[in-house]
Amino acid sequence: MKIKSGFPRPLCSVDVVIFALINSKLCVLLTKRPLSPNEPFRGKWALVGGFVDKNLDQDIKSTAIRKLKEKTNVDTPYLEQLGSWGSATRDPRDWSVTIAFYALLPKTLATKDKNGTNENVKWAVIQGSSIHEELAFDHMEIFKSALKRLRSKVEYTSLPAYLLDEKFTLSELQKTFEIIVGRKLEKSAFRTRINSVNLVTPIEEYRTGSNRPAQLYVLSKKSEPLYFKRTLKPVTDE
C-alpha cells in the first residue's frame, strides 16, 4: 500500500482552537498531553488536536470535526481554518506539519456534559491576550493567532453570534461583541449596524426580567458570517 513518494513524509496533524463564553468570559479548551513515555510534553496542556487518520478521515476538516466531537461532543459549531504551522523543530519526534482550525461553541453546548467529568480537559480563561497555562509544542503561538483572527473579525463580521445560544436579545449579542473586542460599544450604533445586515430575525418571544422585556432573536442563517460595511473603529496605523 505504501507508494514510492520520493520524499520522507513529515508528521501531519490537525489542531483546533475551541472558543466559548464561560461565565461571560472568553475561554479556550485545553487537553492534557498523555503521560506515556515516548510522548513529548507529557502532562502539559495543549490545544485539542491529533494526527490525521488516513482511514478515518476523508479530509482535513473531517479530522478537525472528529477531534472536536471527541472532546466536546459538539457536532457542527462554527469552524474555520486558521492556517498551518510546519517545521523541523516544532515536534521533537520529527519534521511536523499541523493544520489549525478554530471553532466557536454556543454557550450551552460548551458547558454541557464532558466537563467536570474529565480531568484531562478544561476551559482556560483568556485574560487580555493570554492564558495562564503553558502550552505544549507551538500551541501558544497558534492560540494567539486564533485569538487575533477572532478579535480582528469581530470588527467587521458577525462572528460572535456563533457564541450565543439559539435565542438571544440584542443586548446579549452586544455584550458578546463587547467581550471579544474588549471595549464598550454604543448601543444605538450597534443596533443600526446589526440591522444593516440580515443577521438576526425577531421571534414571537421576549426575555423578561425586572425591567422592560427584551425582544428575542434567532440567527437568520446559521451558515456563513456576515460582513459589515465598515470596521467598528478605524484601524490605527503604525
Add this chain to the structure above:
Amino acid sequence: MKIKSGFPRPLCSVDVVIFALINSKLCVLLTKRPLSPNEPFRGKWALVGGFVDKNLDQDIKSTAIRKLKEKTNVDTPYLEQLGSWGSATRDPRDWSVTIAFYALLPKTLATKDKNGTNENVKWAVIQGSSIHEELAFDHMEIFKSALKRLRSKVEYTSLPAYLLDEKFTLSELQKTFEIIVGRKLEKSAFRTRINSVNLVTPIEEYRTGSNRPAQLYVLSKKSEPLYFKRTLKPVTDE
C-alpha cells in the same frame, strides 16, 4: 531515522499561486507536470509547488520560497499563506495535504529571464475569475481561492503595491488597483485614501511623457501591507 508515529503519514506538499501583472493583465504562473510514468496529471498545467523536503526545508515557508526561487529566480516577493487542502482523493497517489501560499511579483522581476527560455513554465492570463488552462489536482480551486483572497484584500489593504516596481506614480498605483478590483476608481478618492496611510513616499524624481510629469513614489515600508479604514465599496449582502 524513521520514528514510530503511530499513524501512516499523508503526502505533504506546498503550492504557490504566483501573481504578476504582465502587459497590464493579472497573470498566474503555471508549470507543466512531468511526463515520466508514475506521475499523475502528466503534461498538465499546475501551480508551482512540490513536496516538503525534510532535509532542505526548515519550515513550510522555506519550501514555498525554495519553489518560488526555482521557477522565478525571485527571492523575497510578497508571500502569504493562503490555506491548506488535504483529502484522501486530491492526489491519486495517496492521502495528500498541501499548504498553499500566494505571492505577488513586481513587474520587472516577473518578466526577467526564466521566460521564453523555459517551455515548462508560463504566465496564464486571468480573465474574469478564471484562466483558460485546465489545472492538475485541485489546483483550480486553490487558484480561485487565492484570486478571491487577493481581490478581497484589495478592498481594504495596500496589497497591489507589491505588484509594481520600485518607483511608480500614483496613476500607475491606481491602475494596478483597478486591474485587481476590476473596476474604475475615483482619482480623488483614491489619492485621499492612499495618503491616509503611510504607504508611499515621494522621491526627487518625475515620470515624463507627452504631458505633465508625474511625481514618482516608492513604498514607505516594504514589509507588511497596510489596512485602510473602510472597504472601497460597501460589500453587498446576500
Add this chain to the structure above:
DNA sequence: AGAATAGTGTCTTTAAGACAATATGGC
C-alpha cells in the same frame, strides 16, 4: 494653442459615534 495626464477642491452620501429621549415591564 491644444492634447493629455497630473493633481486639487467642493459637495454629497453613508455609516459609525455621541448622547439624549422615550418605552415598558417589575416592584
Add this chain to the structure above:
DNA sequence: GCCATATTGTCTTAAAGACACTATTCT
C-alpha cells in the same frame, strides 16, 4: 411612582464617491 433595561431619534464626524476645476509639460 421608581428603577432598570429596551428601544428609538437627532446630531456630529469620518471617509468614500461624484464631479469639476486647475496645473504642467509636450507637440
